[in-house]
Amino acid sequence: MKGAVPNLCRFMVCAALLYIGFVFAGWSVLGPHHSKFASFMSTSECLFSLINGDDMYATFDFIAFPESPSVWVYSRVYLYTFIGLFIYLVLSLFISIIMDTYEVVKICYNHGFPQSRLEYFFSSADVDSPPGLCSGKSSLEGLCSIIRRAWKFSYHGDYEELR
DSSP: OTTTHHHHHHHHHHHHHHHHHHHHHHHHHHGGGOGGGSSHHHHHHHHHHHHTTOSHHHHHTSSOTTTOHHHHHHHHHHHHHHHIIIIIIIHHHHHHHHHHHHHHHHHHHHHOOOOOHHHHHHHHSOOOOOTTTTSSOOHHHHHHHHHHHHHHHHHSSSOOOOO
């Protein structure tokens, strides 16, 4: 489950934005016509109960066609779209993200985990440093040792001795 958390968080942010958009659309258009959509919270509760499959018939049957045909058509398109999108698509994608992570972890346990970026960095690093650099000397002693070695190789190594 730990491997699925980043993907699930990104997915849940997108699904929450979509859900809030549906709540605002239902509240603004259907709010004046029915008490289930009268406030932001009641609209959210109604849509959440629709995701769970509760009270579907009563929600679909709340507006009569002769009273307001345009609101009736909007309510049908709105509710069918919401139910189709959230019950069939969003919940299925949520489950598929978890199942995909399960499959990846299962394959890694059977065939070995891939090398992480940190492990790759350490395996490709050159560890042939001169002895004494990390031997517990103080940093001043180590710095002096590096400067002496650099001075010896850079300034005195190219000259020939005169006789």
